[in-house]
Amino acid sequence: MSKRKISIEDIARRAGVSHSTVSRALRDNSLISPQVREEIKKIAREMNYVPNAVAQSLQNKRTNTIGVVVTSIADPFFAEVVEGIEQVARSAGLSVLLSTSHRDFEQELAAIDSFHRRRVDGILVADSRISKHHTQQLAQIAVPIVFLNSQTQELPEMFHIVTIDDFLGARLAVEHLVSLGHTSIGYLGVGDRSRSNHQRLEGYRIALKEAGVLPKTDWVALSDEEHGRTDDVAIAQQLLPELFKTGVTGIFCYNDMVAVGAMLACQELGISIPQDLSLVGFDGIALSRYVTPPLTTVCQPMLELGRSAMQMLLDLLQEKNVENLVLSPFLVQRGSSAELMANG
Numbered sequence: 001m002s003k004r005k006i007s008i009e010d011i012a013r014r015a016g017v018s019h020s021t022v023s024r025a026l027r028d029n030s031l032i033s034p035q036v037r038e039e040i041k042k043i044a045r046e047m048n049y050v051p052n053a054v055a056q057s058l059q060n061k062r063t064n065t066i067g068v069v070v071t072s073i074a075d076p077f078f079a080e081v082v083e084g085i086e087q088v089a090r091s092a093g094l095s096v097l098l099s100t101s102h103r104d105f106e107q108e109l110a111a112i113d114s115f116h117r118r119r120v121d122g123i124l125v126a127d128s129r130i131s132k133h134h135t136q137q138l139a140q141i142a143v144p145i146v147f148l149n150s151q152t153q154e155l156p157e158m159f160h161i162v163t164i165d166d167f168l169g170a171r172l173a174v175e176h177l178v179s180l181g182h183t184s185i186g187y188l189g190v191g192d193r194s195r196s197n198h199q200r201l202e203g204y205r206i207a208l209k210e211a212g213v214l215p216k217t218d219w220v221a222l223s224d225e226e227h228g229r230t231d232d233v234a235i236a237q238q239l240l241p242e243l244f245k246t247g248v249t250g251i252f253c254y255n256d257m258v259a260v261g262a263m264l265a266c267q268e269l270g271i272s273i274p275q276d277l278s279l280v281g282f283d284g285i286a287l288s289r290y291v292t293p294p295l296t297t298v299c300q301p302m303l304e305l306g307r308s309a310m311q312m313l314l315d316l317l318q319e320k321n322v323e324n325l326v327l328s329p330f331l332v333q334r335g336s337s338a339e340l341m342a343n344g
Helices: 008-015 019-026 034-046 053-060 076-091 105-117 132-139 166-179 195-210 232-245 256-269 302-317
Strands: 065-070 095-100 122-126 145-148 160-164 185-189 220-222 250-253 278-283 296-299 325-327 330-332
Touching: 008 019, 008 034, 019 034, 065 076, 065 105, 076 095, 076 122, 076 302, 095 105, 105 122, 122 302, 145 302, 160 302, 166 185, 166 195, 166 250, 166 278, 166 296, 166 330, 185 195, 185 232, 185 256, 220 232, 232 250, 232 256, 250 256, 256 278, 302 325
Parallel strands: 065 095, 065 122, 122 145, 145 160, 160 325, 185 220, 185 250, 250 278, 278 296
Antiparallel strands: 296 330
Protein backbone atom coordinates (compact mmCIF):
# COMPACT_ATOMS: atom_id res chain seq x y z
CA MET A 1 0.00 0.00 0.00
CA SER A 2 1.26 3.47 -0.82
CA LYS A 3 2.92 5.38 2.02
CA ARG A 4 2.16 8.74 0.38
CA LYS A 5 0.42 11.10 2.75
CA ILE A 6 -3.26 11.62 1.92
CA SER A 7 -3.97 15.21 0.93
CA ILE A 8 -7.08 17.37 0.79
CA GLU A 9 -6.91 16.98 -3.02
CA ASP A 10 -7.20 13.20 -2.66
CA ILE A 11 -10.32 13.56 -0.53
CA ALA A 12 -11.75 16.08 -3.00
CA ARG A 13 -11.30 13.65 -5.89
CA ARG A 14 -13.00 10.84 -3.97
CA ALA A 15 -15.87 13.10 -2.88
CA GLY A 16 -16.24 14.73 -6.28
CA VAL A 17 -15.98 18.24 -4.87
CA SER A 18 -13.38 21.03 -4.91
CA HIS A 19 -10.44 21.06 -2.49
CA SER A 20 -11.76 24.32 -0.99
CA THR A 21 -15.07 22.57 -0.18
CA VAL A 22 -13.16 19.78 1.58
CA SER A 23 -11.03 22.29 3.46
CA ARG A 24 -14.12 24.19 4.64
CA ALA A 25 -15.97 21.01 5.58
CA LEU A 26 -13.09 19.76 7.73
CA ARG A 27 -13.11 23.12 9.54
CA ASP A 28 -16.91 22.96 10.10
CA ASN A 29 -17.43 26.05 7.98
CA SER A 30 -21.13 27.00 7.95
CA LEU A 31 -20.96 27.67 4.20
CA ILE A 32 -21.00 23.89 3.73
CA SER A 33 -24.22 22.03 4.58
CA PRO A 34 -24.11 19.68 7.62
CA GLN A 35 -24.84 16.65 5.37
CA VAL A 36 -21.94 17.42 3.02
CA ARG A 37 -19.63 18.12 5.98
CA GLU A 38 -20.39 14.74 7.54
CA GLU A 39 -19.95 12.92 4.23
CA ILE A 40 -16.55 14.55 3.62
CA LYS A 41 -15.40 13.83 7.20
CA LYS A 42 -16.44 10.19 6.74
CA ILE A 43 -14.37 9.93 3.54
CA ALA A 44 -11.42 11.60 5.30
CA ARG A 45 -11.60 9.01 8.11
CA GLU A 46 -11.82 6.14 5.63
CA MET A 47 -8.73 7.43 3.81
CA ASN A 48 -6.82 7.91 7.10
CA TYR A 49 -6.32 11.60 6.43
CA VAL A 50 -3.97 13.29 8.92
CA PRO A 51 -4.25 17.12 8.88
CA ASN A 52 -1.06 19.09 8.35
CA ALA A 53 -0.47 20.86 11.66
CA VAL A 54 1.02 23.99 10.09
CA ALA A 55 -1.68 24.19 7.43
CA GLN A 56 -4.37 23.62 10.03
CA SER A 57 -2.95 26.39 12.19
CA LEU A 58 -2.96 28.70 9.19
CA GLN A 59 -6.52 27.79 8.31
CA ASN A 60 -7.76 28.47 11.80
CA LYS A 61 -5.78 31.65 12.36
CA ARG A 62 -5.55 33.30 8.98
CA THR A 63 -4.66 36.97 8.77
CA ASN A 64 -5.32 37.06 5.01
CA THR A 65 -1.98 38.81 4.47
CA ILE A 66 1.10 37.83 2.46
CA GLY A 67 4.61 39.19 3.06
CA VAL A 68 6.75 40.05 0.04
CA VAL A 69 10.49 40.80 0.28
CA VAL A 70 12.17 42.52 -2.70
CA THR A 71 15.65 44.00 -2.96
CA SER A 72 14.49 47.53 -3.78
CA ILE A 73 11.22 49.29 -4.53
CA ALA A 74 13.20 51.67 -6.79
CA ASP A 75 13.94 48.85 -9.26
CA PRO A 76 11.24 48.89 -11.98
CA PHE A 77 11.68 45.13 -12.46
CA PHE A 78 10.13 44.44 -9.07
CA ALA A 79 7.23 46.81 -9.69
CA GLU A 80 5.95 44.46 -12.41
CA VAL A 81 6.71 41.30 -10.41
CA VAL A 82 4.77 42.67 -7.41
CA GLU A 83 1.88 43.63 -9.73
CA GLY A 84 1.69 39.97 -10.80
CA ILE A 85 1.74 38.88 -7.15
CA GLU A 86 -1.02 41.32 -6.24
CA GLN A 87 -3.26 40.25 -9.13
CA VAL A 88 -3.41 36.69 -7.81
CA ALA A 89 -3.47 37.73 -4.15
CA ARG A 90 -6.38 40.12 -4.69
CA SER A 91 -8.45 37.46 -6.42
CA ALA A 92 -7.83 35.20 -3.39
CA GLY A 93 -8.86 37.94 -0.96
CA LEU A 94 -5.34 38.48 0.39
CA SER A 95 -3.50 41.71 1.15
CA VAL A 96 0.19 42.18 0.35
CA LEU A 97 2.76 43.65 2.76
CA LEU A 98 6.04 44.79 1.20
CA SER A 99 9.56 44.95 2.64
CA THR A 100 13.04 45.51 1.14
CA SER A 101 16.34 43.69 1.68
CA HIS A 102 18.72 45.90 -0.37
CA ARG A 103 20.58 42.73 -1.37
CA ASP A 104 21.67 42.34 2.25
CA PHE A 105 21.40 38.86 3.75
CA GLU A 106 20.80 40.07 7.32
CA GLN A 107 18.08 42.50 6.22
CA GLU A 108 16.44 39.72 4.23
CA LEU A 109 16.31 37.41 7.26
CA ALA A 110 15.06 40.26 9.43
CA ALA A 111 12.23 40.99 6.97
CA ILE A 112 11.20 37.32 6.90
CA ASP A 113 11.26 37.17 10.71
CA SER A 114 9.24 40.39 10.97
CA PHE A 115 6.57 39.05 8.61
CA HIS A 116 6.44 35.80 10.58
CA ARG A 117 5.91 37.69 13.84
CA ARG A 118 3.12 39.63 12.14
CA ARG A 119 1.49 36.25 11.49
CA VAL A 120 1.29 36.56 7.72
CA ASP A 121 -0.16 33.51 5.98
CA GLY A 122 2.86 33.07 3.68
CA ILE A 123 6.01 34.80 2.44
CA LEU A 124 7.45 35.50 -1.03
CA VAL A 125 11.14 36.42 -1.28
CA ALA A 126 12.70 37.84 -4.46
CA ASP A 127 16.43 37.68 -5.26
CA SER A 128 17.15 35.80 -2.04
CA ARG A 129 20.71 35.37 -0.73
CA ILE A 130 19.66 32.53 1.57
CA SER A 131 21.38 29.21 0.82
CA LYS A 132 21.25 25.65 2.14
CA HIS A 133 23.56 26.74 4.96
CA HIS A 134 20.69 28.72 6.48
CA THR A 135 17.98 26.04 6.47
CA GLN A 136 18.06 25.80 10.26
CA GLN A 137 17.14 29.47 10.59
CA LEU A 138 14.29 29.08 8.08
CA ALA A 139 12.99 25.93 9.79
CA GLN A 140 11.66 28.13 12.59
CA ILE A 141 9.35 29.93 10.13
CA ALA A 142 6.05 28.05 10.38
CA VAL A 143 4.51 29.44 7.17
CA PRO A 144 5.18 28.53 3.53
CA ILE A 145 7.91 30.49 1.73
CA VAL A 146 8.33 30.77 -2.05
CA PHE A 147 11.51 32.19 -3.56
CA LEU A 148 11.57 34.15 -6.84
CA ASN A 149 14.87 34.21 -8.78
CA SER A 150 16.91 33.00 -5.81
CA GLN A 151 20.46 34.36 -6.11
CA THR A 152 22.38 31.65 -4.29
CA GLN A 153 24.26 28.88 -6.09
CA GLU A 154 23.45 26.22 -3.48
CA LEU A 155 19.69 25.91 -3.15
CA PRO A 156 18.24 23.71 -0.39
CA GLU A 157 15.99 20.91 -1.62
CA MET A 158 13.25 22.11 0.72
CA PHE A 159 12.99 25.47 -1.09
CA HIS A 160 9.96 26.22 -3.27
CA ILE A 161 11.24 28.25 -6.21
CA VAL A 162 10.04 30.10 -9.31
CA THR A 163 12.97 31.31 -11.39
CA ILE A 164 14.00 32.53 -14.82
CA ASP A 165 16.43 30.70 -17.11
CA ASP A 166 19.25 33.28 -16.99
CA PHE A 167 21.62 31.03 -18.94
CA LEU A 168 19.15 30.76 -21.84
CA GLY A 169 18.52 34.51 -21.75
CA ALA A 170 22.22 35.31 -22.10
CA ARG A 171 22.54 32.91 -25.02
CA LEU A 172 19.59 34.55 -26.77
CA ALA A 173 21.27 37.96 -26.40
CA VAL A 174 24.64 36.84 -27.76
CA GLU A 175 23.13 34.72 -30.55
CA HIS A 176 21.14 37.78 -31.63
CA LEU A 177 24.29 39.91 -31.89
CA VAL A 178 26.14 37.12 -33.72
CA SER A 179 23.25 36.85 -36.21
CA LEU A 180 23.76 40.54 -36.98
CA GLY A 181 27.40 39.90 -37.90
CA HIS A 182 29.02 40.90 -34.61
CA THR A 183 31.98 38.82 -33.42
CA SER A 184 33.59 41.25 -30.97
CA ILE A 185 30.94 41.17 -28.26
CA GLY A 186 31.37 42.50 -24.73
CA TYR A 187 29.62 41.78 -21.44
CA LEU A 188 28.82 44.70 -19.15
CA GLY A 189 27.86 43.45 -15.72
CA VAL A 190 27.83 43.85 -11.98
CA GLY A 191 30.45 42.52 -9.61
CA ASP A 192 28.26 40.79 -7.04
CA ARG A 193 28.33 37.03 -6.72
CA SER A 194 24.66 36.55 -7.50
CA ARG A 195 23.45 33.46 -9.30
CA SER A 196 21.93 35.51 -12.15
CA ASN A 197 25.23 37.32 -12.79
CA HIS A 198 27.10 34.00 -12.84
CA GLN A 199 24.53 32.36 -15.14
CA ARG A 200 24.35 35.29 -17.58
CA LEU A 201 28.13 35.56 -17.79
CA GLU A 202 28.42 31.81 -18.35
CA GLY A 203 25.70 31.90 -21.03
CA TYR A 204 27.55 34.77 -22.74
CA ARG A 205 30.83 32.80 -22.82
CA ILE A 206 29.24 29.55 -24.02
CA ALA A 207 27.29 31.30 -26.80
CA LEU A 208 30.47 32.98 -28.08
CA LYS A 209 32.35 29.67 -28.11
CA GLU A 210 29.50 27.97 -29.95
CA ALA A 211 29.72 30.76 -32.54
CA GLY A 212 33.44 30.02 -32.96
CA VAL A 213 34.53 33.16 -31.15
CA LEU A 214 37.19 33.01 -28.44
CA PRO A 215 36.15 35.69 -25.93
CA LYS A 216 38.90 38.03 -24.78
CA THR A 217 39.23 38.73 -21.08
CA ASP A 218 39.00 42.50 -21.55
CA TRP A 219 35.63 42.09 -23.27
CA VAL A 220 34.11 41.44 -19.83
CA ALA A 221 33.63 44.55 -17.68
CA LEU A 222 32.40 44.00 -14.13
CA SER A 223 32.14 46.44 -11.25
CA ASP A 224 34.30 45.58 -8.27
CA GLU A 225 31.46 46.16 -5.81
CA GLU A 226 30.93 42.99 -3.82
CA HIS A 227 28.36 44.65 -1.59
CA GLY A 228 26.24 47.76 -1.67
CA ARG A 229 25.39 47.59 -5.35
CA THR A 230 22.84 50.36 -5.56
CA ASP A 231 23.04 52.11 -8.93
CA ASP A 232 23.35 49.95 -12.03
CA VAL A 233 23.15 53.03 -14.28
CA ALA A 234 26.20 54.60 -12.61
CA ILE A 235 28.12 51.31 -12.80
CA ALA A 236 27.60 51.16 -16.57
CA GLN A 237 28.50 54.83 -17.08
CA GLN A 238 31.77 54.17 -15.32
CA LEU A 239 32.66 50.93 -17.15
CA LEU A 240 31.46 51.61 -20.72
CA PRO A 241 34.32 53.89 -21.91
CA GLU A 242 37.09 51.33 -21.23
CA LEU A 243 35.02 48.46 -22.61
CA PHE A 244 34.37 50.34 -25.86
CA LYS A 245 38.12 50.94 -26.28
CA THR A 246 38.67 47.16 -26.56
CA GLY A 247 37.03 47.27 -30.01
CA VAL A 248 33.76 45.55 -29.22
CA THR A 249 30.94 46.31 -31.68
CA GLY A 250 28.16 44.79 -29.59
CA ILE A 251 27.55 44.59 -25.84
CA PHE A 252 25.27 42.33 -23.81
CA CYS A 253 24.30 44.19 -20.63
CA TYR A 254 23.49 42.41 -17.37
CA ASN A 255 20.13 44.19 -17.17
CA ASP A 256 18.17 47.05 -18.73
CA MET A 257 19.31 49.62 -16.17
CA VAL A 258 22.94 48.76 -16.98
CA ALA A 259 22.06 49.21 -20.66
CA VAL A 260 20.53 52.64 -19.91
CA GLY A 261 23.79 53.62 -18.18
CA ALA A 262 25.72 52.43 -21.23
CA MET A 263 23.50 54.57 -23.46
CA LEU A 264 24.15 57.66 -21.35
CA ALA A 265 27.91 57.04 -21.50
CA CYS A 266 27.72 56.62 -25.27
CA GLN A 267 25.86 59.90 -25.56
CA GLU A 268 28.62 61.68 -23.60
CA LEU A 269 31.34 60.09 -25.74
CA GLY A 270 29.64 60.69 -29.09
CA ILE A 271 29.18 56.98 -29.76
CA SER A 272 26.15 56.35 -31.98
CA ILE A 273 23.79 53.47 -31.17
CA PRO A 274 23.41 51.21 -33.10
CA GLN A 275 25.71 52.58 -35.85
CA ASP A 276 28.90 52.41 -33.75
CA LEU A 277 27.76 50.00 -31.05
CA SER A 278 24.84 47.59 -30.65
CA LEU A 279 23.38 47.10 -27.16
CA VAL A 280 21.20 44.33 -25.73
CA GLY A 281 19.67 44.54 -22.25
CA PHE A 282 18.00 41.99 -19.98
CA ASP A 283 14.66 42.15 -18.08
CA GLY A 284 12.27 43.93 -20.45
CA ILE A 285 11.22 46.69 -18.05
CA ALA A 286 8.79 49.30 -19.42
CA LEU A 287 11.55 51.92 -19.61
CA SER A 288 13.36 49.85 -22.26
CA ARG A 289 10.65 50.78 -24.78
CA TYR A 290 10.96 54.52 -24.18
CA VAL A 291 14.71 55.21 -24.28
CA THR A 292 16.30 56.45 -27.52
CA PRO A 293 16.83 54.30 -29.44
CA PRO A 294 14.40 51.75 -27.93
CA LEU A 295 16.35 48.97 -26.29
CA THR A 296 16.69 45.45 -27.68
CA THR A 297 16.32 43.28 -24.60
CA VAL A 298 15.84 39.77 -23.26
CA CYS A 299 12.44 39.95 -21.59
CA GLN A 300 11.67 38.17 -18.38
CA PRO A 301 7.95 37.37 -18.07
CA MET A 302 7.75 39.53 -14.94
CA LEU A 303 3.99 39.46 -14.42
CA GLU A 304 4.00 35.70 -14.94
CA LEU A 305 6.88 35.36 -12.47
CA GLY A 306 4.86 37.16 -9.80
CA ARG A 307 1.61 35.37 -10.61
CA SER A 308 3.25 31.93 -10.65
CA ALA A 309 4.99 32.48 -7.31
CA MET A 310 1.79 33.72 -5.68
CA GLN A 311 -0.18 30.78 -7.09
CA MET A 312 2.47 28.39 -5.77
CA LEU A 313 2.09 29.97 -2.33
CA LEU A 314 -1.71 29.57 -2.49
CA ASP A 315 -1.25 25.93 -3.49
CA LEU A 316 1.05 25.35 -0.51
CA LEU A 317 -1.50 26.95 1.81
CA GLN A 318 -4.12 24.58 0.43
CA GLU A 319 -1.83 21.54 0.93
CA LYS A 320 -1.41 20.93 -2.79
CA ASN A 321 1.71 19.33 -4.19
CA VAL A 322 3.90 21.89 -5.98
CA GLU A 323 6.91 21.66 -8.27
CA ASN A 324 9.64 24.24 -8.76
CA LEU A 325 9.15 26.28 -11.92
CA VAL A 326 11.68 27.63 -14.44
CA LEU A 327 10.32 30.26 -16.84
CA SER A 328 11.88 31.00 -20.24
CA PRO A 329 12.84 34.54 -21.29
CA PHE A 330 12.45 35.78 -24.87
CA LEU A 331 14.28 38.37 -26.97
CA VAL A 332 12.58 41.50 -28.30
CA GLN A 333 14.54 43.32 -31.03
CA ARG A 334 14.31 47.08 -31.10
CA GLY A 335 16.45 49.96 -32.33
CA SER A 336 19.56 49.54 -30.15
CA SER A 337 20.92 46.60 -32.17
CA ALA A 338 21.66 46.46 -35.89
CA GLU A 339 23.76 44.66 -38.47
CA LEU A 340 27.47 45.31 -38.22
CA MET A 341 28.54 48.05 -40.61
CA ALA A 342 31.21 47.16 -43.17
CA ASN A 343 33.54 49.66 -41.56
CA GLY A 344 32.32 48.79 -38.03
